[in-house]
Amino acid sequence: MRLSKVEGEKTPANLHRSLALELVRVTERAAIAAAEWRGKGNEQAADEAAVLAMKAELDRVAISGRIVIGEGEAGEVDNLYIGQSVGAGQGPEVDIAVDPLEGVTLCAKNQPDSIVVLAMAERGGLLNVARNVYMHKIAIGAEYAPGTVHIDWTATENVKALAKAKGVPLSEITAIVLDRPRHAALIEELRTTGVAVKLISDGDIAGVIHAVNTEDTGIDIYLGSGGAPEGVLAAAALRCIGGQMQGKLILDTPPKRDRAVAMGITDPNRIYDVTDLAAGDVLVAATGVTDGTLLEGIRLRRNAVQTSTIVMRSWSQTVRWIKAQHAR
Numbered sequence: 001m002r003l004s005k006v007e008g009e010k011t012p013a014n015l016h017r018s019l020a021l022e023l024v025r026v027t028e029r030a031a032i033a034a035a036e037w038r039g040k041g042n043e044q045a046a047d048e049a050a051v052l053a054m055k056a057e058l059d060r061v062a063i064s065g066r067i068v069i070g071e072g073e074a075g076e077v078d079n080l081y082i083g084q085s086v087g088a089g090q091g092p093e094v095d096i097a098v099d100p101l102e103g104v105t106l107c108a109k110n111q112p113d114s115i116v117v118l119a120m121a122e123r124g125g126l127l128n129v130a131r132n133v134y135m136h137k138i139a140i141g142a143e144y145a146p147g148t149v150h151i152d153w154t155a156t157e158n159v160k161a162l163a164k165a166k167g168v169p170l171s172e173i174t175a176i177v178l179d180r181p182r183h184a185a186l187i188e189e190l191r192t193t194g195v196a197v198k199l200i201s202d203g204d205i206a207g208v209i210h211a212v213n214t215e216d217t218g219i220d221i222y223l224g225s226g227g228a229p230e231g232v233l234a235a236a237a238l239r240c241i242g243g244q245m246q247g248k249l250i251l252d253t254p255p256k257r258d259r260a261v262a263m264g265i266t267d268p269n270r271i272y273d274v275t276d277l278a279a280g281d282v283l284v285a286a287t288g289v290t291d292g293t294l295l296e297g298i299r300l301r302r303n304a305v306q307t308s309t310i311v312m313r314s315w316s317q318t319v320r321w322i323k324a325q326h327a328r
Contacts, residue, residue: 027285047101054080099230101114106203113206126236137245140222179200237312
């Protein structure tokens with residue numbers, strides 16, 4: 001993975017680097033728990049196993065943490081709900097965004113790219129959005145000039161501008177899109193322009209990361225809508241590895257608009273960039289559950305479990321891949 005320094009990144013480090021390894025332990029434990037349910041067709045059981053394991057391990061970390069993006073609202077879920085306090089209750093005050101099992105369907109079907117993701121930022125550093133809110137998203141690599149693409153442009157306008165900036169014909173551009181009925185017109189438009197379209201069934205956090213890491217993946221742009229929480233987690237990762245992204249919340253019902261206002265969102269039409277979604281010193285960890293293009297999945301051996309994790313930090317632009325073996 002090629003790294004790009006985030007322009008303007010001058011914030012002093014406020015999260016101790018030792019917390020990065022603590023986050024790795026959290027995502028490893030959740031991934032191991034979820035892996036017990038790979039291929040067994042039970043999405044709920046896989047998700048619950050990951051949630052319980054993540055919560056238990058988080059509470060061992062020396063932080064005063066608050067969940068800002070989690071499994072749902074208080075009263076709807078028992079653990080990792082928005083506003084829940086986590087951590088040992090001592091240490092830095094931090095905000096935490098989690099996806100205990102990104103690609104829960106992928107895990108249940110034992111398909112590629114199911115991962116566990118956690119982001120940690122200084123208090124107030126992560127955009128607070130409800131679990132049921134979606135977001136329009138567009139993402140490209142850091143090597144392009146700002147303004148090369150725009151979330152308000154049509155797909156055709158965006159891929160033409162990207163091809164011009166890259167200096168290639170449209171036929172050499174590849175877009176990654178979630179395979180959903182709502183994207184039928186988008187997919188048809190993209191194919192009409194002549195670009196290639198890679199469809200993913202789930203996992204748009206990984207999809208955004210793939211789009212900004214073109215040299216390794218061959219993917220040039222992410223387009224479409226997906227969960228807003230996943231958009232914040234993806235932005236947190238881009239703070240660490242570089243890349244451009246814009247997001248616009250889809251607040252299409254009065255309850256969603258009311259909840260957004262209660263969470264501090266005053267402009268429903270605002271276009272968010274990476275630093276709007278994840279600010280300050282940010283740490284991100286992700287562990288593979290099933291094999292994928294980003295991470296290897298959990299390996300269950302007779303006497304050991306092997307994990308593959310990526311851990312990133314925005315301030316130092318450090319990315320580490322950690323392969324670990326755990327006694328069973």
